[in-house]
Amino acid sequence: xxxxxxxxxxxxxxxxxxxxxxxxxxxxxxxxxxxxxxxxxxxxxxxxxxxxxxxxxxxxxxxxxxxxxxxxxxxxxxxxxxxxxxxxxxxxxxxxxxxxxxxxxxxxxxxxxxxxxxxxxxxxxxxxxxxxxxxxxxxxxxxxxxxxxxxxxxxxxxxxxxxxxxxxxxxxxxxxxxxxxxxxxxxxxxxxxxxxxxxxxxxxxxxxxxxxxxxxxxxxxxxxxxxxxxxxxxxxxxxxxxxxxxxxxxxxxxxxxxxxxxxxxxxxxxxxxxxxxxxxxxxxxxxxxxxxxxxxxxxx
Amino acid sequence: xxxxxxxxxxxxxxxxxxxxxxxxxxxxxxxxxxxxxxxxxxxxxxxxxxxxxxxxxxxxxxxxxxxxxxxxxxxxxxxxxxxxxxxxxxxxxxxxxxxxxxxxxxxxxxxxxxxxxxxxxxxxxxxxxxxxxxxxxxxxxxxxxxxxxxxxxxxxxxxxx
Ligand code: SF4
Ligand code: SF4
Numbered sequence: 241x242x243x244x245x246x247x248x249x250x251x252x253x254x255x256x257x258x259x260x261x262x263x264x265x266x267x268x269x270x271x272x273x274x275x276x277x278x279x280x281x282x283x284x285x286x287x288x289x290x291x292x293x294x295x296x297x298x299x300x301x302x303x304x305x306x307x308x309x310x311x312x313x314x315x316x317x318x319x320x321x322x323x324x325x326x327x328x329x330x331x332x333x334x335x336x337x338x339x340x341x342x343x344x345x346x347x348x349x350x351x352x353x354x355x356x357x358x359x360x361x362x363x364x365x366x367x368x369x370x371x372x373x374x375x376x377x378x379x380x381x382x383x384x385x386x387x388x389x390x391x392x393x394x395x396x397x398x399x400x401x402x403x404x405x406x407x408x409x410x411x412x413x414x415x416x417x418x419x420x421x422x423x424x425x426x427x428x429x430x431x432x433x434x435x436x437x438x439x440x441x442x443x444x445x446x447x448x449x450x451x452x453x454x455x456x457x458x459x460x461x462x463x464x465x466x467x468x469x470x471x472x473x474x475x476x477x478x479x480x481x482x483x484x485x486x487x488x489x490x491x492x493x494x495x496x497x498x499x500x501x502x503x504x505x506x507x508x509x510x511x512x513x514x515x516x517x518x519x520x521x522x523x524x525x526x527x528x529x530x531x532x533x534x535x536x537x538x539x540x
Numbered sequence: 541x542x543x544x545x546x547x548x549x550x551x552x553x554x555x556x557x558x559x560x561x562x563x564x565x566x567x568x569x570x571x572x573x574x575x576x577x578x579x580x581x582x583x584x585x586x587x588x589x590x591x592x593x594x595x596x597x598x599x600x601x602x603x604x605x606x607x608x609x610x611x612x613x614x615x616x617x618x619x620x621x622x623x624x625x626x627x628x629x630x631x632x633x634x635x636x637x638x639x640x641x642x643x644x645x646x647x648x649x650x651x652x653x654x655x656x657x658x659x660x661x662x663x664x665x666x667x668x669x670x671x672x673x674x675x676x677x678x679x680x681x682x683x684x685x686x687x688x689x690x691x692x693x694x695x696x697x698x699x700x701x
Contacts, residue, residue: 296697433605455574
């Protein structure tokens with residue numbers, strides 16, 4: 241089985257540690273060989289750093305990849321942004337000898353060298369390929385009777401020429417992984433639309449970012465789901481903390497729970513909501529919490 | 541007016557000349573529905589080497605969702621071109637104060653979103669080490685990140701022009 245190192249990025253370890261815990265629980269229960277990636281930094285965030293300066297974006301991303309190269313492991317990301325930065329940097333450096341040479345000049349300053357002998361993975365494409373939705377379904381011990389609004393997030397599937405995960409207008413692979421847990425992935429208006437956080441918009445233009453989010457939330461509310469599921473802590477933060485900001489800014493009363501896929505899968509593999517940090521979210525929806533505790537205790 | 545913008549795009553292998561003005565990019569843009577961002581106009585200004593595009597605030601309203609790039613019937617690498625234009629804008633000194641701040645966080649802590657006390661507690665509640673296995677825990681690793689950024693002259697780029 242693939243040997244992996246866990247790349248945490250910034251938002252998971254520093255804001256939503258429940259996602260870190262959930263990832264470890266899931267991969268352990270699925271029998272993956274997952275090691276810590278010690279000393280890694282910000283990926284760095286693709287929307288901002290890639291917008292500022294290519295050389296430093298590449299150098300920092302390359303350093304993170306090299307740490308994993310040296311362990312002889314593939315890099316596992318649990319964030320679309322980290323995936324975008326590390327995967328794009330890895331591909332560019334592997335495919336462009338001049339860029340690789342230039343980046344290695346910088347890396348030499350800290351005694352590292354990018355060799356180009358590892359891969360960057362995202363937890364969703366990893367699980368889709370192995371074990372895949374069918375086998376995963378057979379491993380579920382606690383089928384989840386939940387209606388879910390799935391948010392793929394942009395950088396998991398786009399740009400498609402690099403990601404090679406197929407159709408970007410109405411993909412299904414992630415929905416299949418959601419449904420493997422027993423949950424139902426409900427269709428909703430503008431499902432493939434961006435959450436509004438990326439590209440430095442959330443940090444630079446907060447009001448506009450929240451307007452985009454409000455539109456998504458309105459569409460999701462219409463679908464009458466139990467929760468939102470994502471595969472990116474930045475989308476997660478936008479949906480969770482951003483939801484409270486939307487309520488404040490626009491006088492709305494959204495209270496839609498938000499789960500990273502690792503937390504949804506963790507529940508289905510028998511972990512309890514508190515082990516997975518679900519209660520640590522900003523959105524506190526007691527009805528939902530009661531429901532998942534009942535599911536996890538086998539009461540429904 | 542200089543030839544700078546188009547030349548830079550060309551040097552990066554980004555061809556934006558084939559645009560047929562269909563407006564698919566603008567029509568597909570999740571940001572443009574709510575904000576002043578007009579993707580087609582930005583590309584047109586870039587094609588015409590209009591320096592005004594570099595100081596155009598709407599350049600920073602793109603979430604880099606790549607929808608326009610996926611849908612462009614002429615396969616123009618729109619989002620990649622926007623990123624390239626942003627980088628030129630930054631070199632010219634156009635950078636939002638909030639973005640300077642995020643950059644400084646990475647310079648100082650190695651993280652765009654550094655650890656806070658509240659999350660340390662949450663980590664402990666979950667039975668995780670209060671300090672994550674990142675640069676946060678390893679001062680040598682943080683120094684490496686800072687050395688690397690210095691080698692790339694990142695700080696100079698941040699200096700207000
Ligand atoms: S979608 Fe492509 S061809 Fe159409 S206006 Fe935009 S850049 Fe031009
Ligand atoms: S990548 Fe930017 S310009 Fe293109 S559709 Fe998305 S937000 Fe709009």
